[in-house]
Amino acid sequence: MTTTPARPAAGSYDPAATTSGGLAGELARLEAQAALSFDEELRVLRESGVDESCGPLVEIGAGSGAVTRRLRAALPGLPVTAVDIDGDLLAHAEGCGADLVVADGADLPLPDRFAGCVLLRYVLQHLADPLPVLTEALRVLRPGGRIVVTEVDASCWGLADPVFPELASVHAKLTQAQASAGGDRTIGRRLTRLLRSAGYAEVALRPFATTNDDRPTEDFAPHLGPGRLQPLVASGALTLAEFALAADRWNRFRKDPDAYVMLLGLTATGIAPR
Numbered sequence: 001m002t003t004t005p006a007r008p009a010a011g012s013y014d015p016a017a018t019t020s021g022g023l024a025g026e027l028a029r030l031e032a033q034a035a036l037s038f039d040e041e042l043r044v045l046r047e048s049g050v051d052e053s054c055g056p057l058v059e060i061g062a063g064s065g066a067v068t069r070r071l072r073a074a075l076p077g078l079p080v081t082a083v084d085i086d087g088d089l090l091a092h093a094e095g096c097g098a099d100l101v102v103a104d105g106a107d108l109p110l111p112d113r114f115a116g117c118v119l120l121r122y123v124l125q126h127l128a129d130p131l132p133v134l135t136e137a138l139r140v141l142r143p144g145g146r147i148v149v150t151e152v153d154a155s156c157w158g159l160a161d162p163v164f165p166e167l168a169s170v171h172a173k174l175t176q177a178q179a180s181a182g183g184d185r186t187i188g189r190r191l192t193r194l195l196r197s198a199g200y201a202e203v204a205l206r207p208f209a210t211t212n213d214d215r216p217t218e219d220f221a222p223h224l225g226p227g228r229l230q231p232l233v234a235s236g237a238l239t240l241a242e243f244a245l246a247a248d249r250w251n252r253f254r255k256d257p258d259a260y261v262m263l264l265g266l267t268a269t270g271i272a273p274r
Contacts, residue, residue: 038070041067043208052076054116055077056078056115057071057080058083059080059083061085061121062093065093069096076097083101083105108136117145117148118146119148120137120150124191126182131197134194134195134198134200135198137198143273146269148268152264154171156264158263161259164249177237199273200273201273203269209263217261229246
């Protein structure tokens, strides 16, 4: 692992405080999240022209390596450099076959025109200002190299049936808490404009969906379950009664044989000008 001086992590992501289980809980959530949607994300990557011939791929915000490992397995001939500002978190990616670099995504210790592809998954939503990371990614891309950015938008995250309208205010508090910490869970609607502002060409948006037609309903717990709400109780942003309501509705949902959930992801792509 290469370590470079990195500024303290800016924005709304704290891996030890994201779930009720601390760092161990967050590592499990990251694995579950990657397992749930990676097949669809890989399809989008391939349709965007990402294959073993376009490397190296630089993954900014690689975290624990949950997706890095899956990328290495799916595209073993693609060289990958995994970057994260949190060295303790990135250490969990050791042994996956990628080069690990501890650095700020806005200040990469990589040469100009180093990469054929840059990948950012659920990173920009945690940054108060995403543009420095996007312009730094442009610097390390070769002309014609591709950026792939996957995000969410809280207003069009997907759908669940049955619907529990009484949870709308509870979920809104999660969005508000992230905004208070410098993040933005509605960034999905701005992805294409952000890429154009940073100087990318041929910008396009490719949505993808994951449903419980293909995965067990229980696999959606990291997104629909109450685990991510418990830190809000500790901070005082959510009451115990609201948390109990969310837990009860999740239990009802997962036990309903006719329940349906579709999670929507938004992937924006662009290329470095030739």
